[in-house]
Amino acid sequence: MRGARIRRWVIILFVLIAALILVSLMALCTGAAGISPARIPGIIYGGKGTGEYSILFDIRLPRIILGFAIGGALSLAGTILQGIFRNPLVEPYTLGISGGASLGVCLNIVFNWYGVIGVIAYPISGFLGAVMVILFVYGLSMKAGTLKTQGILLTGVMISFISSSLVMLIMALSHSEDLHGIVFWIMGSLDEPDMLLVWVAVIGSLGGLVVSFFFCLDLNALALGEEEAVHLGINVERTKRVLFILASFLTGLSVSVAGIIGFVGLIIPHLIRMFTGTDHRILFISAFLAGASFLILCDTLARTVIQPFELPVGVITGIIGGAVFVYALSRRQVSL
Amino acid sequence: MKKLVIFFFVAICLPASGLRPGGPVGLCAETPPGHPYTGPAPRRIISLGQTITERIYLLGADKNLIANTVYCVEPEDARHKEKVGTLLQANIEKIVAMKPDLVIATNLASPRQLRKLRDLGIRVVQFSYPENFEEMCEQFLELGRLLGREKEAEEIIDKTRRDVAAIRMKTAALPKKRVFIQLGVKPLHAVTGESFLNDYIEFAGGINIALRDGHGTYSREKVLKGDPEVIIISTMGSSEGETGRKEKEVWMKYRSIAAVRNRQVYLVNPDKLCSPTPLTFVEGLKEITGMIHPELEIGGAK
Numbered sequence: 001m002r003g004a005r006i007r008r009w010v011i012i013l014f015v016l017i018a019a020l021i022l023v024s025l026m027a028l029c030t031g032a033a034g035i036s037p038a039r040i041p042g043i044i045y046g047g048k049g050t051g052e053y054s055i056l057f058d059i060r061l062p063r064i065i066l067g068f069a070i071g072g073a074l075s076l077a078g079t080i081l082q083g084i085f086r087n088p089l090v091e092p093y094t095l096g097i098s099g100g101a102s103l104g105v106c107l108n109i110v111f112n113w114y115g116v117i118g119v120i121a122y123p124i125s126g127f128l129g130a131v132m133v134i135l136f137v138y139g140l141s142m143k144a145g146t147l148k149t150q151g152i153l154l155t156g157v158m159i160s161f162i163s164s165s166l167v168m169l170i171m172a173l174s175h176s177e178d179l180h181g182i183v184f185w186i187m188g189s190l191d192e193p194d195m196l197l198v199w200v201a202v203i204g205s206l207g208g209l210v211v212s213f214f215f216c217l218d219l220n221a222l223a224l225g226e227e228e229a230v231h232l233g234i235n236v237e238r239t240k241r242v243l244f245i246l247a248s249f250l251t252g253l254s255v256s257v258a259g260i261i262g263f264v265g266l267i268i269p270h271l272i273r274m275f276t277g278t279d280h281r282i283l284f285i286s287a288f289l290a291g292a293s294f295l296i297l298c299d300t301l302a303r304t305v306i307q308p309f310e311l312p313v314g315v316i317t318g319i320i321g322g323a324v325f326v327y328a329l330s331r332r333q334v335s336l
Numbered sequence: 337m338k339k340l341v342i343f344f345f346v347a348i349c350l351p352a353s354g355l356r357p358g359g360p361v362g363l364c365a366e367t368p369p370g371h372p373y374t375g376p377a378p379r380r381i382i383s384l385g386q387t388i389t390e391r392i393y394l395l396g397a398d399k400n401l402i403a404n405t406v407y408c409v410e411p412e413d414a415r416h417k418e419k420v421g422t423l424l425q426a427n428i429e430k431i432v433a434m435k436p437d438l439v440i441a442t443n444l445a446s447p448r449q450l451r452k453l454r455d456l457g458i459r460v461v462q463f464s465y466p467e468n469f470e471e472m473c474e475q476f477l478e479l480g481r482l483l484g485r486e487k488e489a490e491e492i493i494d495k496t497r498r499d500v501a502a503i504r505m506k507t508a509a510l511p512k513k514r515v516f517i518q519l520g521v522k523p524l525h526a527v528t529g530e531s532f533l534n535d536y537i538e539f540a541g542g543i544n545i546a547l548r549d550g551h552g553t554y555s556r557e558k559v560l561k562g563d564p565e566v567i568i569i570s571t572m573g574s575s576e577g578e579t580g581r582k583e584k585e586v587w588m589k590y591r592s593i594a595a596v597r598n599r600q601v602y603l604v605n606p607d608k609l610c611s612p613t614p615l616t617f618v619e620g621l622k623e624i625t626g627m628i629h630p631e632l633e634i635g636g637a638k
Contacts, residue, residue: 033433051435059429193452310425
């Protein structure tokens with residue numbers, strides 16, 4: 001029984017890693033420049049310094065790496081949150097984190113902080129906005145030392161509303177040039193020129209994956225219900241607290257680097273759960289890998305579907321994600 | 337419970353999706369952030385803005401223009417150039433593959449994309465949206481210097497300045513009329529003193545009723561109170577279409593406005609008005625002058 005399960009897990013991981021490699025290679029081979037895949041090995045080995053080498057390694061590769069980090073982080077955050085809340089409709093953006101980050105970035109644009117400390121102001125202000133919301137939601141939901149999960153959800157939804165209204169207020173009052181910057185950022189993109197930020201995102205999301213592993217058994221127990229988990233000897237409060245902060249951190253990181261890219265954190269956990277079941281030991285890593293592949297795939301579509309246009313990647317994730325989600329919802333027999 | 341959760345899910349998605357659409361992004365065209373350059377004239381230029389493309393043609397440097405955006409449709413020949421995306425979102429990969437020696441962008445271009453291009457060693461010059469007529473002339477001269485066509489640029493600007501001065505001479509003697517230029521419908525957006533388009537009103541012998549109203553979101557009440565003698569509707573993207581006509585019908589209901597009684601409510605093409613080259617600025621000014629002072633018979637008021 002145990003051997004069969006491990007064999008199954010190995011197969012799942014193998015398939016997901018293969019899919020990730022395949023999608024990444026495909027992303028590396030497709031693009032507006034029309035470099036034929038057959039020539040790519042030649043360019044990689046002998047083309048250093050040429051324009052084509054630069055297209056592959058300075059334009060396409062950073063996007064693939066960032067897609068890996070952001071897709072993985074969002075998907076992992078979604079899995080964690082759905083696990084804590086035992087609610088299939090929670091996703092990283094439900095808790096108002098993205099709203100807070102958007103508000104932070106809008107304030108940065110309107111008050112011209114980027115003019116003072118440079119472009120790094122965008123991710124910093126986004127992250128600060130996210131952190132403020134996390135602290136606020138967390139503070140409001142802490143009652144007598146316990147974290148009320150339903151409370152968090154409702155507060156988060158309200159914070160989402162408030163921040164999106166404030167963003168609209170800022171947009172209505174701002175100059176057209178600022179408006180423009182806000183819209184750009186909100187649309188979300190993996191086009192990040194600063195490699196340092198890309199690596200920060202990679203390290204952050206992989207770090208989050210490692211930390212989440214220490215809590216997968218606790219989360220499995222939590223699936224039975226909080227009281228039952230306490231009886232099994234799980235420190236439920238600590239688990240919820242750490243995982244909530246971890247998920248918030250992953251979301252804040254993603255939103256601050258890549259803007260708002262929806263649906264990855266909602267649908268990937270669901271899809272993966274259909275294959276792996278609800279055991280978080282395999283679910284976390286699978287969701288991470290699948291989220292990474294999904295976002296890289298969506299980004300490749302976004303930049304190639306209507307050339308020479310480059311669509312916002314959120315458009316693609318939203319359309320594919322939304323359609324798949326409605327389909328999954330309509331199949332009630334699948335436990336979400 | 338499930339219903340409640342679905343309700344909340346939808347409720348979250350709605351405002352979130354409301355954040356995404358473009359909205360009235362930017363009004364028109366471009367200032368150089370100081371890029372003095374004295375090397376040889378660039379031979380492979382990519383333009384990321386329709387005004388820039390038009391100006392390049394005007395300067396006669398179009399042979400060196402290798403690509404532009406899908407919105408570059410004027411003059412006719414610009415339509416057939418290679419396309420690298422839109423004003424807002426260009427395809428970086430395609431740009432790099434075309435090996436340009438100069439990319440000229442507006443301030444509406446994505447800052448991340450421009451940074452990436454610069455990081456890859458491509459020379460990028462950015463022109464912001466001019467704040468007034470004088471700045472537009474300066475930018476045109478700057479572009480001329482950049483493309484090695486300084487003399488042509490100076491000639492064009494000299495002629496433009498003379499034409500504008502001639503019109504100003506004529507309108508200066510006439511009584512000033514109260515003018516309202518409307519740019520957007522929802523929300524109602526006015527041309528204010530901060531806008532480039534305010535110069536049209538001033539040069540044409542008008543007083544902008546929205547002169548001191550900051551960024552331009554306006555209300556009908558204020559228009560009624562300002563009682564303009566001329567209303568010019570230049571709704572973005574669709575003055576030729578339904579939106580502009582409907583907006584004119586709306587205004588025609590307010591009989592208390594002098595412009596309505598005098599039948600001086602006009603529609604103009606926003607493309608020409610908002611993204612001027614020195615040449616189209618003079619044409620636009622003539623058109624506006626004809627609307628404000630039909631007695632002058634300068635332009636063709638419709």
